[in-house]
Each structure stands twice: as C-alpha cells, then as structure tokens.
Amino acid sequence: MHRQQSSHWGLFTAASTPDGLGVIADPDDPDPAPLLRNVPAALDERVRVLAPHVRKGWLEGRGVRGRDEYVQVSWAEAVELAAGALDRVRRVHGNEAIYGGSYGWGSAGRFHHAQSQIHRFLNVIGGYTRSVNSYSLGAATPLLRHVVGSVDPIGRPTAWPVLAEHTEHFVCFGGIPAKNSQVNSGGISKHSVAGHLRQARARGARFTLVGPLRDDLAAELDAEWLAPVPGTDTALMLALCHVLIERGWHAEEFLRTHCEGFEEFWKYLSGAADGTAKSPQWAEEICGIDAAVIVGLAESMATRRTMVTLSWSLQRARHGEQPLWAGIALACVLGQIGLPGGGFGHGYGSMAGIGVRPLPYRLPTLPQGVNPVRQFIPVARIADMLLNPGQEYEYNGERRTYPDIRLVYWAGGNPFHHHQDLTRLAEAFNRPEAVIVHDPFWTATARHADIVFPATTTLERNDLGCAREDRALVAMRQVVPPLGEARSDFEIFAALAEKLGLAQEFTEGRDERAWLEHLYEQWRQNFDPGLDFAQFWENGRLDLPGEPDDQVLYDRFRADPAGNPLPTPSGRIELFSQRIDSFGYADCPGHPAWLVPEELQVPPGSGEFPLFLVANNPATRLHSQLDHGATSADSKVHDREPMRIHPADAAARGLSTGDIARVVSATGSALAAVVISDAVRPGVVQLSTGAWFDPSAPEVATCIHGNPNAVTRDIGTSSLAQGCTGQLTRIEVRRHEDPPPPLRTLTPPIAPR
Ligand SMILES: Nc1nc2c(c(=O)[nH]1)N[C@H]1C(S)=C(S)[C@@H](COP(=O)(O)OP(=O)(O)OC[C@H]3O[C@@H](n4cnc5c(=O)[nH]c(N)nc54)[C@H](O)[C@@H]3O)O[C@H]1N2
Ligand SMILES: Nc1nc2c(c(=O)[nH]1)N[C@H]1C(S)=C(S)[C@@H](COP(=O)(O)OP(=O)(O)OC[C@H]3O[C@@H](n4cnc5c(=O)[nH]c(N)nc54)[C@H](O)[C@@H]3O)O[C@H]1N2
Ligand SMILES: [Mo]
DSSP, X not given: OOEEEEETTEEEEEEEETTEEEEEEOTTOSSOOGGGGGGGGGGOTTTBOOSOEEEHHHHHTXXXXXXXXXXXXXXXXXXXXXXXHHHHHHHHHOGGGEEOOOOOOOOSOSSSOHHHHHHHHHHHTTOOBEEESOSSSTTHHHHHHHHTSSSHHHHSOSOHHHHHHHOSEEEEETOOOTTGGGOOTTOOSOOOHHHHHHHHHHTTOEEEEESSBGGGSOGXXXXXXXXXXXXXXXXXXXXXXXXXXXXXXXXXXXXXXXXXXXXXXXXXXXXXXXXXXXXXXXHHHHHOOOHHHHHHHHHHHHHSOEEEEEOGGGGSSTTTHHHHHHHHHHXXXXXOTTSTTOEEEEOBTTBTTTTSOOOSSOOOOOOOOOOOOOOEEEGGGHHHHHHOTTOEEEETTEEEEOOOOOEEEEESOOHHHHSSOHHHHHHHHTSSSEEEEEESBOOTTGGGOSEEEEBOOGGGSOEEEOOTTSSEEEEEOOOSOOSTTOBOHHHHHHHHHHHTTOHHXXXXXXXXXXXXXXXXXXXXXXXXXXXXXXXXXXXXEEEOOOOOSOOOTTHHHHHOTTTSOOSSTTSSEEXXXXXXXHHTOTTSOSXXXXXXXXXXXXXXXXXXXXXXXXXXXOSSSBTTBTTTSHHHHHTXXXXXXXXXXXXXXXXXXXXOTTOEEEEEOSSOEEEEEEEEOTTBOTTEEEOOSOSOOOBOOTTTOSBSSOOGGGTSOOOOSOTTTOOOOTTEEEEEEEEOOSOOOOOOTTSOOBOOO
C-alpha cells in the first residue's frame, strides 16, 4: 500500500514493491520535482549504516580520522562509549568543549528534525558551543540586520502573485534557477515558481539574467543574458546607480525621505571620495559588460516597474556583503521599494518558498530547551575553530575567541559536503578527542567519525510534515521497517540520555507516537483545525489557511516612513551605516563598495588559474543527499560529477565531452567529467556541489569524484559576517590521462569480521 511521505523537495507516496521502492508524486502538485526519482536510493543497503560502528584506531588510541576502518559494535557498547566520551569531556573541560553546531538540512519532518533533536539532547546534558547563521545566508543575515533592520527581505518579500501581475522588468542577478525552486526547507506541497514566471512573461514582462550560466533563468522567459565576470556584480550595480543619478533618472525624494547616508554613498560613487567615478566605463573594465549596455539597462529599469532580484549565491563569495548591499542601494536609487512588483528581493527561486507568505501562526515544534553555554561561532568558521583554539577573530563588531573543542557531535548535516577546503577540514577533524556522527548513510562525515550511529530515514518512521511557506500539514507515514539496526535520532538520544541518568528530562516519558500527538495537540492551542490528533492522522492531511499572498515588502514603510520606521538606527534604509563604519573593517566599509577579491587580483584569463569555478547548488539532488539516487546518478559520466565548460575553453585545453578532467586550484584538485556547453560563460567552469567526497593521494586528486569543496578556499566573506564563500574559486582544468581510479563511495570502510 502506498503511504504518504514528504521531503524537502515535495510530497509523495511510497510503497515497498518487489522491484524496490515505488514513488509517486502528489497528484495536487502542479510541477513535481525531478529530485523525487532519487528517493528509492534511501533504502540502498550498500551505502546505509546498518549498525553502530566504531573507528578501529579510536578504540586502540591511534590512527587518523578519514583513513581508518570501522568495526561493528552492539548498541549497548556504542551507547556506553558515546555517553562515556560526552561525560568525560563535560566533566574535565566543561560543556563549552562540546561542539554541537551540527549544521545541516537533515530531512523534512517536525519531530524527527535532526537539528532539534541534537540541540534538545545537548541542552539536557548541560549545553554546547553552537553555531549562528547558515551556509545559505552567511553574509546576508548580519548585513540585512544593519541595512534594513531585519531579515524581512528573505522572510516576507513581495509575494509571487504580485510580481506575476505587476513587475514589468525582472533584473535577476544570479537568476531565478528552476533547479533550486524544486526545494523548500521543511517541504513543499505545490511547486508554483515556474508558473508565476510564465504568467509574468505572458503579460509581457521583460527579463534580464545577470549571471555566468544561461540556464539560471528558464528559456521560455526569453531573457536577455548578461554574463559579467563572476564576483563583479557589485561593480555593475554601482555603475547602474551612477548612471541613474548622473542622468537624473533617480528617485531623489525616496532617497531623501527613506534612506540614510545618500550623501556619503554619492561621494563614493561620483569619485569625490577616492578619485574614481563608478561610471559604466569603469565597470566595463571590471565586469566585461559594455558601458552602452549598462546605460541601456539603467534606462529600462528607470522607466519600468522593476524588480531587482538578488540570488543568495551572490553573497556566498568573498566580500559577499557587497553585492547584496549594492543591490539594495540600486533599488533605493530606482525608488520603487514598497510599490507592487518593484523594489528588490533576495532569494526568489533560491528556494520554492521565498515569495510565499509565511503562515501567521507557529508550526508544531519540538522544544529544544535552553543552552546555558554562551559560546558560539559563525557557522562557516568550523575548521578555524578546531585548528586554532584560543585564537581571536572578528565578527560583526566583536572581537571573539575560539573555544577549545574536545568533542564534535553531528546529526543531520554533512560538513564534508558543505565546508570549503576539505583537506583542511579533515585536519581540523583530527583535533578533538571524539567525533560522534548520526547518519543513515556512510557519508564522508561518517567516515571521519569515531562513533557512527545508524539513523533511520523518513521512510522508516512516522512524523508531521509542514513548512512555514507552505499550506499543508501532512502525516508522514512509515513505509518500511528500519533498515538493519537503524534507529531514529530521537531513539539514539533517548538511549544516551538514559545512560547519563537524564531519560525523563529528554523524553518526558513519551515515545514517537506520544510525541507526535503532543506536538499536534500543543499546536492546536494556537490554531485549531477542528480535528484531534487521531482524526488528523486518519485523514492524513490538513490544508492550512494562510493570509492572502498579496504582501508587498515595505509598503507601509513607503507610505509613512516616520510612522512605520525600519528597525535600523536611523529608521530608514542605510546606504551608509554608521555602525558598520564604526567597526573599522577594511573588508566591509560603511557603504556598499567595490572591493577587489583575491580571486580577481590576477586578471581572469591569465595566471596559473585562469578560469573561474562556479560551485553552485546541484540540479540533480539536494546537496549531498541521495547522490547515488537515479536523477543524480544519471548525470554522472564514468562515475564522475559532470563539469560544464565553454567550447572555446575546452578547445584551448584539448578537452572533449566525456573526458576526465583534473580541476586544480591553489587549495586542491578534483577529478570531474567534461561536458562542453555554450550555456556557460567563457572563462567559467561549473561544477555543482554534492558529489560524495572521495579523497585520494594529492598526486591523483584531493577528490576523485568531483566534489568542488576539494578546491574551494576556506575564508570568511569578511570580518563583518564571516560567511561561507564556496561559490567562486580560481582554477585551471587539465585532461586527466590515466584511467580514473574506481570510486569508493559505495563501499563503506568496514573491517572484515
Ligand atoms: N562550494 C560550495 N559549498 C557549499 C555551497 C555552495 O554554494 N558552494 N552551498 C552551501 C549551502 S547553501 C548549504 S545549505 C550546505 C548544505 O550542507 P548540508 O545541509 O550539510 O548538506 P546535506 O547533504 O543536505 O546534509 C544532510 C545530511 O543529513 C543526513 N540526514 C538526512 N536525514 C537525516 C536524519 O533524519 N537524521 C540524521 N542523523 N541525518 C540525516 C543526510 O544523509 C546528509 O548526510 O552546503 C553549503 N556548501
Ligand atoms: N536542486 C536543488 N535545489 C536547491 C538546493 C540543492 O542543493 N539542490 N539547495 C537549496 C539551498 S540550501 C539553498 S541555500 C539554495 C541556494 O540558492 P542560490 O545560492 O541562489 O543557488 P546556487 O545554485 O548556489 O546559485 C545560483 C546561481 O548563481 C549564479 N552565480 C554564481 N556566482 C555568481 C556571481 O558572481 N554573479 C552572478 N550574477 N551569479 C552568480 C550561478 O550561475 C548559480 O547557478 O538552493 C536551494 N535549492
Ligand atoms: Mo543553503
């Protein structure tokens, strides 16, 4: 029988059949995600952790994480070892020495949400060093709080139906890639982004794509494609501002009444501050877009209802604060912020739910308790922290000190997918006394742990599925029994809590079923759909009423800036931030500025690493999840991750489609399969994230599978946000002549018994 399930990429039903797992998209979803084809691989026993395992060398007090074998142990032994390590570290070094930041997406489902479970458990045992912000929005989160006072441009931007009806010109920095709007954190019952864009196009809206890949905007939108040098959007945006102001096409009044610091900004733009006017001619030199094209674009933007869309990728690079701030400044200069279909958005299409009005009430949520430890790091500083205990660093106006971490605990994330410079991360993971990981799969992170607990997938448990930007609460019903000896994160933590004498505090006496009922009934006190838990579970689904999808970002602020000020120091949008300026950071000054990143200190096309690598989010999977699933596996060539390159760059290197190439940077190297494509800007190579890290000797390659984080650089966006910069790296590509070594991703490193 088919049972309803949910994933970050949509609702489906699944049934165990003699041919494997059958998966059917939800019939009410207008545009189901191709990623659904990956789901059956969740039950592929070759890559599942089927029992608790311990690293051999850890038991014997030797060996190197990442190069060791694992021995199967009983649940009782694994629980004893993990509880013992936790207890020793908290007694000897204090709870601050436990790093439980544990960043990662895990799976959909409100109760078995791995991050909630691990944080609740670590709070119960006395707390942990946590992480703040995300790999998604590392620069944006702190920056937006300074510039507009909150993260509303992400949380409640102008709604899609308003754009579909009113926007006349979409200027899309980083595009609105269809590949990414397959996904929404927590789930998505109806994929609607493509439909809204189609509607705008049918009404005659104009689209401009600014980015290195032509397919970042659907072909049916007939976009004009501008492909600046990667990482130079800020220069282009500043030049657009410059033309608009010089020609008097700017919104003088809006800049005076709604913005703070226009004078300082103009001093910089005009060249009064540093002797360089940020003119179209100036920008042409930097980004490679004709000055005349820049002027033409400015004119269209000034004469049409224009939405400036800024993808999240723009800020996932060195000085990533700047393109976001400059994009907001551009929207201020145009003066359409707060008008239907005008202004700016951050992350349209980066996820399916951006531009859907969030539900006005809380969702069923597992309480995480209180963390008595104050210590935290900006999430992408993980390797710095582990390698440099006691070292000082800057973050958002504070001088902070890295704690001395003795135990790392991860559940629901894959740092050997998400972090940059994985060789350095492996070194960092060798510092603590103990590393504990829960995962359903033998990921590279599991292969760097001392204790590996086998977690179930959503298919093996019951849960509640919903997301703030969706309109359905669904019963996620167990499809198959747990594989091998796998247990849910909840059951794993419950066993550890019991060993540590904290069973009642962690479970409150409830099992899975009782927790689902409890969460549902608690939630029903804020919003009562009229069904009790038993009725809901029987029914399987509830449509959640929301408010109409008609919100316009900052409409009230526009109408009355004094009456509805923004929560910034000035109450207005800060084109100049006194506060940021007061931090004195050369890498993030008080107004948006063009700062030459290290990636551009050698001109593109020259030097040892002439090409730009774009390591974007993958079309064929969610991050590293189900990389062995059908949609992902079908894209591989000779088992390697495909790497797209422009025909001219391929010809110059004697590369043909199907060749194995070695991607090399100052950091490391990766083998990948060549795919020649003119959808890629010349000078750019695209290798998406998510191929399972398969390390090898440096003379072969840092990763023989094609994980771009083998070659990316581990450095923060700036002293302000310290965000992830994985999107862009300078590289060279060469043909790999030898036959590529066989992959080991499907062969877990288990010692023979
Ligand atoms: N170079 C570069 N790097 C990047 C990016 C980039 O653009 N360029 N993008 C970054 C971004 S935006 C993000 S969000 C990160 C994503 O990084 P992650 O979120 O860490 O990536 P995932 O592959 O989703 O990892 C989730 C892990 O949780 C496991 N899992 C699933 N369900 C469960 C469960 O119920 N319990 C447990 N215990 N485990 C479970 C999965 O098997 C998987 O190993 O990557 C970042 N890395
Ligand atoms: N299928 C799928 N969907 C996903 C995810 C996934 O893993 N798979 N991950 C989800 C997550 S966690 C997140 S945070 C979002 C990520 O959302 P984004 O960060 O917006 O997504 P990316 O795919 O990393 O980047 C989008 C595009 O930006 C372009 N780009 C890169 N550098 C530059 C530049 O310097 N200038 C300009 N103008 N463009 C540039 C690239 O061509 C790239 O395709 O996606 C979500 N959706
Ligand atoms: Mo993300």
